Amino acid sequence: ISTREVQSILQGFSAPYVHCGVNPAFLNRLKVRPSVRERGGTFVWFFHRSEIGRQEERRLVAEVAAATGLRPVHLSAWLSINPYLWDVSYYRMMKQMRRASFCISDTYHCLINAMAYDTPAIGLGRHAEAQLGTLGDFKKKELFSMLDLGDSYVEMESAGLDQACVDKILPIAEAFSGPNSGPERYKVLDQKVHKYRDDLRRALVN
Numbered sequence: 001i002s003t004r005e006v007q008s009i010l011q012g013f014s015a016p017y018v019h020c021g022v023n024p025a026f027l028n029r030l031k032v033r034p035s036v037r038e039r040g041g042t043f044v045w046f047f048h049r050s051e052i053g054r055q056e057e058r059r060l061v062a063e064v065a066a067a068t069g070l071r072p073v074h075l076s077a078w079l080s081i082n083p084y085l086w087d088v089s090y091y092r093m094m095k096q097m098r099r100a101s102f103c104i105s106d107t108y109h110c111l112i113n114a115m116a117y118d119t120p121a122i123g124l125g126r127h128a129e130a131q132l133g134t135l136g137d138f139k140k141k142e143l144f145s146m147l148d149l150g151d152s153y154v155e156m157e158s159a160g161l162d163q164a165c166v167d168k169i170l171p172i173a174e175a176f177s178g179p180n181s182g183p184e185r186y187k188v189l190d191q192k193v194h195k196y197r198d199d200l201r202r203a204l205v206n
Contacts, residue, residue: 046075050106056161068177102176
């Protein structure tokens with residue numbers, strides 16, 4: 001959507017070089033995939049961007065844990081990393097994410113990092129028809145859509161994270177609780193990352 005908007009603004013200019021890329025965090029995508037033995041036993045979670053209440057948060061995590069038999073691991077330092085020890089905190093969370101059966105979050109870059117590590121991602125966000133700020137929910141929905149992952153993105157109505165919404169999340173979590181299909185799910189992502197790298201190389205050469 002952003003690409004189309006920029007292209008429309010630049011209509012009339014001579015041959016604008018505008019292509020759709022991917023979030024640069026995806027360039028950190030793993031070259032060596034985690035084995036099935038490395039995964040299982042836990043799922044990671046972090047909520048912050050979509051105004052999910054603490055009580056709703058606890059209920060969702062408890063129900064997901066009960067449905068899957070997995071131990072929840074809270075990525076509690078995701079937005080509060082000590083700038084002097086960022087590498088230790090970041091790599092610890094990446095290790096937890098890599099070993100988890102799946103990640104469930106309402107936070108854009110938490111979801112992107114899960115995808116970069118082939119960890120199946122379950123995205124949550126409030127219903128939105130447009131992106132009105134850098135922290136809006138619309139871009140999460142579009143991210144999952146452009147990667148053909150719409151089946152693992154759940155929109156919440158303005159009323160909040162009600163039981164109907166939880167009931168949509170549970171079967172997705174159960175499907176990811178066994179030996180996961182992360183690499184299979186992210187074929188479209190791999191294609192887009194490959195194209196983005198090629199576009200960057202051509203831009204730098206030219």
